Amino acid sequence: MAVSGFEGFEKRLELHFSGDDPKNVGSLGLGLRLLDFESLQQVLHAVQCTVVSAVANQHFDAYVLSESSLFVYPTKIIIKTCGTTQLLKSIPPLLRLASLDRGLTLVSCRYTRGNFIFPSAQPFPYTNFHNEVVYLEESLPATLCYRKANVMPSKTPSHAWHVFTASTQNTTCRVGEEDNDGGLFTLEICMTELDRNLARNFFLRPSAKYDGDSAGKEMTAITGISEINPRALICDFAFDPCGYSMNGIDGDRHSTIHVTPEDGYSYASFECVGSVYDDRDDVVRVLKKVVQIFRPATMSVSTTCASHEVWTRVTGALEPLGLKCRSCAVDEFPAAGNVVYQTFVDHRSTENNNK
Template identity: 45%
Template sequence: MAIDPSPIGFEGFEKRLEITFSHTLTIFKDPTKVQGLRNLTRPQLDSILEPACCTIVAQVSNTEFDSYVLSESSLFVYPLKIILKTCGTTKLLLSIPKILQLATESLSLTVSNVKYSRGSFIFPSYQPAPHRSFTEEVAALNQFFGELNAEAYFIGDPNDRNRDWHIYSATEEISSKNQTDEITVEMCMTGLDKKKAAVFFKKSEEHTDACEMTKMSGISDIIPSHVICDFEFDPCGYSMNGIEDSGYSTVHVTPEDGFSYASYEAMGFDPSSVRFEPLVKRVLKVFGPSEFSVAVTCRGGSKWWALESGDVEGYYCEKVVKQELVSGGCLVYKTYAALDTPTKVTMQCRKEVAEVESEVVVCRCIS
């Protein structure tokens, strides 16, 4: 990825914000508004990204949505949904006012669901406001979405702060009825295999472009049907967005030794043809991390997908935490370590809200 201003290294762990909107019936009377958020112009998208401190570097679209590779991760724009994912020391939550202004004032849309998620930062002390702590992030989110049904959860091991997961969920109406089946997979990988990570460095003697990195690494084989838009950074780092129908996948790599990191995310795929264990194995084949986590958010009747299997060859599953979300969905969070680095962990889930911090909430742990 882009060079980080900190003297230590680049922060690979991303912040991810997903806002889903609903529309009024009048939108159907105006053909120019049927595309909803996709009607936003490039200058308007730039105005969303500017407060977060990132820019668009590449784009690919289809009939369903628009996909943008950013200087720090990715942006996906659907007619009624926007997903912004940023890494480094970006200020993602500062983009919310502009998103809401454009969606509500220009397009007559209203917020129906919100999800914010992230792992544990490698360099937390270098994060700027409002990302200096999860409590601060929740307070910032509640300024805009606190009137909805909102909850925030911290999931992690008190003895290992590197394996935490944070999720904020807000919804206009609490109901699981008529929910469309949808799965979002977020993988965070650290301690990448050095030979595999070397693919994502530009070679001084011969230039290696993003297309070569995609093929050499095996990223193109993870979900082969996806149309890929990729980008390489100087002197190292890599990002890609893959799209197919209404589904996408995205990869971001920080390959430097000492703080190497890679993320993989996929959403909108067919769970009957893309299964948990084979998908994870294909991703691991590309990066060979020493540790990784998988956060699966399931909506509708797709919870079985994440719980079907926890076995991954070469790794052992330390723990699994299942947490029902206020939106009617379910989060399944799994942590893994390579077989040659065994550890014992005890997972716990703590509910964090603006009014009550550190309140213990019951999470069903599946061994």
């Protein structure tokens, strides 16, 4: 817990692995999914969070954490944690487990985060991005020799996008079995100053007598989160006295939402994976629903893809909803491809600031 409030902005780590011998991926090609739960718990203990709920399908395992989410694919792991968690401490034990238990080798790493609401409450090395990059550089094997770090700015002082990538290859295509078509993209959305009335949906009712799982299901239903992707299998959880997390599973694609609804530092994040080959209107429908659920005053969208095509759909989806694009930054990173970082401000906030 931060001094002034809970830190909603997440730190996100994505690790991709490969194996020289296909047999090392494990029976039935499960790879990292064969890591025992006790080992995962030990990794999360170092990060300072725990599993509160889980769901899986034939493609990957999804865990809702006490601070955000964990996704485990056969050769890919994604961890998002909020608050004052020590996310980067997961790297050494994960590398050991992948190498010793599964015979896998790290081939790429991506670390991203936004601007913290309460930066002074963060422990070292999250006190500044330079320290985080140094920590990452020292934690990763020398074989990941293509490395880049950058802070992508915006015209909104409270928002900036921090990106670090490292790879064994100097390529704009992401490495990993789930990304072979080269057409997948990831949207990472951060929203602040949520509509107060809508944010109340993420507080437990004082008289209600239910656990985090049942309360989470209720929040998913009443807010319309279940309608963002009706095909997805949803694992959700509500926190006491407030807060909400969900993971969605749709084939080999994940989505996730995390909400800190307290007035004064309200925050929500939404992340999903899509494909440039999907219906072009899918992004528009998803973003429209997300905005309707939260009505943020400020919204940032990071689009990671080998193609420039997707980010134009983001602008086309949000501006008709009253969110004005304030800034757009573009950069290219090894293994990640193009990262486009856009910030949007509710037109009502813009009008008030101009008065």
